[in-house]
Amino acid sequence: MKTLKILLAFILVISFKALSQEDPIQVEVRLLEKVLSDITQKQLIYVCIYGSEKIQYIQKYCTKIHITNCEKADIIIADKEVPYNDKPVVALNEEILKKLKNAIGGLYWKKGRPQLIFLEDRLKKFDIQLPSEYNRFIIKSENLSQKFIYNTNAITIAEI
Amino acid sequence: MKKVVVLLASIFIINTTFAQEDITTLLDKYEEAADLSNRTKVESLGHYITITRKDLEIMQANTLSDILKSLKLHSYIPNTFGVYQLIAAGLPAGLNTSYRLFIDDHEVSSIHTDNPFLLYDNYPLDAIDHIEIYLGAGAVRIGNEPSILIIKLYTKDPKRENSTTIKGLLDTRKGYSYSFTDARPIKENISYLVSIYKGYNNYKTYHYNNNPLNRDSQSVFGIFKLNYYDTQLTFNFARVNRDAFKGLAVDISPDISNTQSQDFYISLTQKLLEDKSLTFNISYDYNERKGEFENKFNEGGIFVLPVYNPSSLIPYYYYEKRNLKKYIFYISKEFKTDNNALLIGASYKIKQNDVEKADYKAFTLSGFTSGSIKDFLKFNRIDLYTVFAENQYNVNEKNLIFLSLKYDYYRRENLPDIKEFIARIGHTSFITHNLYIKSFITKTYIPPSFYELEQSQNPKDLKVEKMKGFSSEIVYEKDKSILKLFYGYTYAKDLIYFTPNGTINWRGIPSHLLDFEYTYKITPDNKIVFDIFKTFIQSSKMSSTFGGSIKSFNSFDRLDLYGELIYRNGFEVFDKKINSTYNLNIGLIYNFDRNLSIRAKGENLLNSSYKTVLFGYPNQVGIFDAYDRKLTIGIEKVF
Numbered sequence: 001m002k003t004l005k006i007l008l009a010f011i012l013v014i015s016f017k018a019l020s021q022e023d024p025i026q027v028e029v030r031l032l033e034k035v036l037s038d039i040t041q042k043q044l045i046y047v048c049i050y051g052s053e054k055i056q057y058i059q060k061y062c063t064k065i066h067i068t069n070c071e072k073a074d075i076i077i078a079d080k081e082v083p084y085n086d087k088p089v090v091a092l093n094e095e096i097l098k099k100l101k102n103a104i105g106g107l108y109w110k111k112g113r114p115q116l117i118f119l120e121d122r123l124k125k126f127d128i129q130l131p132s133e134y135n136r137f138i139i140k141s142e143n144l145s146q147k148f149i150y151n152t153n154a155i156t157i158a159e160i
Numbered sequence: 161m162k163k164v165v166v167l168l169a170s171i172f173i174i175n176t177t178f179a180q181e182d183i184t185t186l187l188d189k190y191e192e193a194a195d196l197s198n199r200t201k202v203e204s205l206g207h208y209i210t211i212t213r214k215d216l217e218i219m220q221a222n223t224l225s226d227i228l229k230s231l232k233l234h235s236y237i238p239n240t241f242g243v244y245q246l247i248a249a250g251l252p253a254g255l256n257t258s259y260r261l262f263i264d265d266h267e268v269s270s271i272h273t274d275n276p277f278l279l280y281d282n283y284p285l286d287a288i289d290h291i292e293i294y295l296g297a298g299a300v301r302i303g304n305e306p307s308i309l310i311i312k313l314y315t316k317d318p319k320r321e322n323s324t325t326i327k328g329l330l331d332t333r334k335g336y337s338y339s340f341t342d343a344r345p346i347k348e349n350i351s352y353l354v355s356i357y358k359g360y361n362n363y364k365t366y367h368y369n370n371n372p373l374n375r376d377s378q379s380v381f382g383i384f385k386l387n388y389y390d391t392q393l394t395f396n397f398a399r400v401n402r403d404a405f406k407g408l409a410v411d412i413s414p415d416i417s418n419t420q421s422q423d424f425y426i427s428l429t430q431k432l433l434e435d436k437s438l439t440f441n442i443s444y445d446y447n448e449r450k451g452e453f454e455n456k457f458n459e460g461g462i463f464v465l466p467v468y469n470p471s472s473l474i475p476y477y478y479y480e481k482r483n484l485k486k487y488i489f490y491i492s493k494e495f496k497t498d499n500n501a502l503l504i505g506a507s508y509k510i511k512q513n514d515v516e517k518a519d520y521k522a523f524t525l526s527g528f529t530s531g532s533i534k535d536f537l538k539f540n541r542i543d544l545y546t547v548f549a550e551n552q553y554n555v556n557e558k559n560l561i562f563l564s565l566k567y568d569y570y571r572r573e574n575l576p577d578i579k580e581f582i583a584r585i586g587h588t589s590f591i592t593h594n595l596y597i598k599s600f601i602t603k604t605y606i607p608p609s610f611y612e613l614e615q616s617q618n619p620k621d622l623k624v625e626k627m628k629g630f631s632s633e634i635v636y637e638k639d640k641s642i643l644k645l646f647y648g649y650t651y652a653k654d655l656i657y658f659t660p661n662g663t664i665n666w667r668g669i670p671s672h673l674l675d676f677e678y679t680y681k682i683t684p685d686n687k688i689v690f691d692i693f694k695t696f697i698q699s700s701k702m703s704s705t706f707g708g709s710i711k712s713f714n715s716f717d718r719l720d721l722y723g724e725l726i727y728r729n730g731f732e733v734f735d736k737k738i739n740s741t742y743n744l745n746i747g748l749i750y751n752f753d754r755n756l757s758i759r760a761k762g763e764n765l766l767n768s769s770y771k772t773v774l775f776g777y778p779n780q781v782g783i784f785d786a787y788d789r790k791l792t793i794g795i796e797k798v799f
Contacts, residue, residue, distance in 0.1 A: 022189060022192075022193040023193065024190065024193040024194035024198070027186070027189050027190045027193045027194070028190055028194070030181070030186060031183075031186045031187065031190050034181070034183060034186060035183070038183075093322075094322060108322070109319065109320040109321075109322065110320075110321070110322045110323055111321060111322075111323045111325070111798055112213050112289060112316060112317075112320050112321060113191060113320075114187060114190055114191055114194070116183070116187060133182045133183050133184065134183060136184075137183070
């Protein structure tokens with residue numbers, strides 16, 4: 001009980017500081033978890049994290065993601081070049097999304113805003129069907145250089 | 161068993177909540193939670209106003225002026241030199257020494273006047289991510305000089321930018337500006353930001369006694385920031401050439417009045433230890449100031465205090481050039497436990513004021529003469545030693561207490577030393593989940609600046625301004641609404657006051673401040689903010705004491721729309737009546753493909769700008785619009 005109290009007090013100190021704001025790391029993990037789960041359509045997703053430091057908090061907060069090595073993984077999250085071209089990759093920066101032919105999409109920051117982008121032809125290559133709520137984030141690879149900056153009000157290139 | 165059930169139920173609820181979130185909502189939440197202003201806000205610094213990145217973009221806030229002109233409990237109006245000043249409601253547009261402006265953690269106030277606005281009144285916001293304004297005296301955390309209001313501009317995080325932006329603006333008064341900003345990481349732990357701006361403000365020319373009064377300005381700003389692991393190096397440059405409005409003219413009709421100011425600083429900050437709790441900062445600031453003023457002696461001449469004597473000597477020309485330097489050494493360490501955060505620190509600051517030229521020409525009863533006032537200025541160096549401590553303690557899960565203490569020791573060349581304390585007690589309490597209250601009791605002071613000392617007949621006797629204050633804020637937040645009620649009381653003693661006989665200490669004045677703010681967040685991209693304030697002071701009212709604003713932020717797919725109406729009440733100066741004013745500004749941004757946007761902004765559309773009042777001898781009062789009516793159009797391209 002004492003431990004529970006201390007734990008509660010600790011949580012409250014943290015929440016006091018942030019007032020009603022959510023912890024950005026937890027929201028980011030929730031976002032990643034949803035994206036990966038919608039890509040793989042699996043309840044338990046085997047993920048390889050390549051180069052990124054996100055591994056620490058994915059392990060801490062995720063219930064659906066199981067971290068594994070890249071050979072066994074369903075999907076790879078990477079912020080640098082990955083020497084595996086038979087698995088889909090979610091890129092954590094724009095450069096990797098452009099460079100890696102097996103990068104199906106990206107989640108990264110640009111112009112001060114988080115960007116979520118999926119590439120139509122690469123999704124097809126891996127036979128990935130995303131739910132319709134993702135339609136606004138799917139663009140053609142050749143339009144990658146014209147990618148839009150804002151996520152929440154995003155207009156797909158197709159709409160323009 | 162019961163605990164296990166509760167735990168499982170919680171997990172189920174959390175999971176259900178997650179499952180209900182669609183991807184757009186989650187991205188919205190992520191953007192909001194990750195907003196950099198959440199990281200930089202410091203509760204103990206006072207009652208804060210945050211202007212987020214999104215707000216700045218929708219508002220088309222191109223310069224600092226676009227933000228400060230609607231600031232509650234204040235007016236932002238040009239002073240005698242044409243420099244926009246933040247002044248507390250009711251006070252005249254003089255030269256306030258108690259406002260501090262920071263770019264990241266570096267204070268950019270003038271070394272000469274302790275006022276930041278001479279160069280930074282129209283500072284471009286291209287490199288700025290968000291702004292925080294802290295109302296309230298005596299925050300010690302920054303370890304810097306005492307203040308009653310702190311404005312903090314936070315530069316963009318290169319890791320979140322990854323882009324190059326160019327922007328150009330043109331207005332119907334023939335003003336223009338263009339800027340280039342580039343920020344990105346080079347490698348995992350190395351990133352940079354560079355931003356360069358050039359602009360020209362062409363204000364309406366006023367006439368007084370048939371003489372033109374101008375305050376046009378040309379400015380260049382540049383900033384370069386390099387982050388290497390936990391070390392940050394910043395170079396900043398600013399230059400403003402200005403037609404200095406009334407300047408030093410004794411009447412309100414100068415023949416020549418212009419100033420040129422430059423500021424350069426380099427600042428190196430390093431965070432050490434595993435938890436980054438040890439901070440070192442060293443910095444060097446260099447200001448250069450030039451000014452040329454002329455006014456016919458038979459029209460009163462110009463006010464060059466050490467030699468100005470209407471019965472025997474009237475200066476009619478003055479040229480000044482000075483170089484000012486500031487060196488800062490700062491160290492602080494934070495100790496954190498689960499429910500306590502203690503910050504201790506020390507700083508050493510050297511300020512130098514080297515007057516290169518201070519030449520005047522004057523009319524005397526026996527003919528014309530000339531000379532220099534350099535020899536009157538013999539107090540050109542200040543060494544400031546500071547130690548401070550601040551503690552934040554969670555008494556329980558609903559109550560947080562702040563305690564701050566700062567001791568300053570000023571060693572001043574040819575002047576008596578100053579030894580002063582700043583003390584502050586604060587308390588935040590959550591009364592319910594939706595309702596919280598934050599209060600502070602403060603004792604602080606403001607030291608005289610070089611400028612105020614130079615303007616004094618007896619600089620040795622010019623005392624520090626002493627202040628005591630209490631402030632409290634109640635915030636109620638539920639669903640889409642946020643209500644804030646603020647009350648403040650200050651008692652200022654020995655205020656440094658400008659008179660025709662120079663600066664003097666003035667008796668104490670109490671003032672009461674009241675403010676109410678209501679925000680309605682329709683969606684994350686659409687909100688309305690309404691605020692209304694009233695200041696009660698005993699002295700004569702030299703600016704509005706009652707005012708408010710209503711602001712509407714709207715963002716649709718390709719369109720950003722912003723509207724604000726700023727109201728200030730009328731007042732009377734001597735026999736001159738100044739009407740209430742309604743400053744209406746509307747902005748529109750059309751995003752073609754989100755990398756290219758065009759923008760249009762109408763300012764002071766009702767042609768009802770609030771006013772600045774300038775005084776001249778004998779018994780002259782000039783009333784001028786603080787803002788012109790104009791339309792600005794622009795284009796922004798992102799690569």
